[in-house]
Amino acid sequence: MNPSIYLALDFPAWEEANLFIERNGLQGVPVKVGMELFYREGPAVIERLKENNHEIFLDLKLHDIPTTVMRAMRNIATLGVDMVNVHALGGSEMIQGAKEGLLSGSHSSSRQTKLIAVTMLTSMDQAVMNMELLIPGDLQANTVHFAQFAAENGADGVVCSVHEAKQIKSVCGPSFLTVTPGIRLMDTENNDQKRVATPQFARENGSDILVVGRSVTQATNPKQAYLQVLQEWGNEHELKS
Structure with a gap:
């Protein structure tokens, strides 16, 4: 899987998502479909x-019991998406079950859906992790721990913040994917994301795949904003203007 910029289609329905893509000339770009649109x-x-x-x-x-996740992933495998994710907090058996479901449900041996584990949400910080979730220790150390046991149990990569990507690579190996949301251009707001970074910082710190949302979807000129992300990331060739 080549390094890419996935555009978050955080829209309430297909009509709005498709209109945004067509109106802004973003046909064919990699996209992230989340719960809002899929449900x-x-x-x-x-x-x-x-x-x-x-x-x-x-x-x-x-994030459910291993058998439920395995069966859900068996169905998801038939969709032929490139990546799908689970919460690492579900534990090792759940991650194993997710991988088993993807493998058993896939109809193609040449194109397997990548299993990605979410470490700690980028909307969380040290205080939330320690005081609300009652998870002790350092945020970055816990994120690396989640990544390591996800890799040991069949995950192909993790969702993490840019700030942990380089250390995760050093522990889990260069082929282990780091998918990093919380990407912001210099002139955009952080919104509810706490651990954010620019595309250039992400490229320099071990990110393989970026997920960008409001920096593009709420921009005055979304296509230009997407091109700016590509330029800072160093992949201007991915979208022709």
């Missing part, structure tokens, strides 16, 4: 995006 449209939205040649990160963050 409204279901698998049909994945088929429509695949018909338009979009790579797809299905961001459902599954």
Whole structure:
């Protein structure tokens, strides 16, 4: 999987998402489909995006007992998305079950959906982790720990903040994917993300795949904002103006 910029389609319905893509000339860019859009449209939205040649990160963050997650992943495998994720906090057996479901449900030996584990949400900081979740220790150390046991149990990569990506690479190996949301251009707001970074900082700190949302979708000129992300990341060739 080549380094890419996934555009978060955080829209309430397909009509709004498709209109945004068409109006701004973003056909064919890699996209992230989250709970809001998927729960409204279901698998049909994945088929429509695949018909338009979009790579797809299905961001459902599954977190349940291992058998339930395994069966859910068996169904998700038939959609043929590029990546799907679970919460690492679900534990090793759940991650193993997710991988088993993806492998058993896939109809293609050449194109397997990558299993990505969410470490700590980028909306969380040290205080939330320690005081609300009652998870002791350092945020970065815990994130690296989650990444390591996710790798040991079949995950192909993790969702993490840019600030942990380099250390995760050093522990889990260069082929272990680091998917980093919380990407912001210099002139945009952090909103509810606490551990954010620019595309250039991400590139220099071990990120393989970026997820960018409001910096593009709420920009005055979304296509120009996406091109700016590509330029800072160093992949201007991915989208032709």
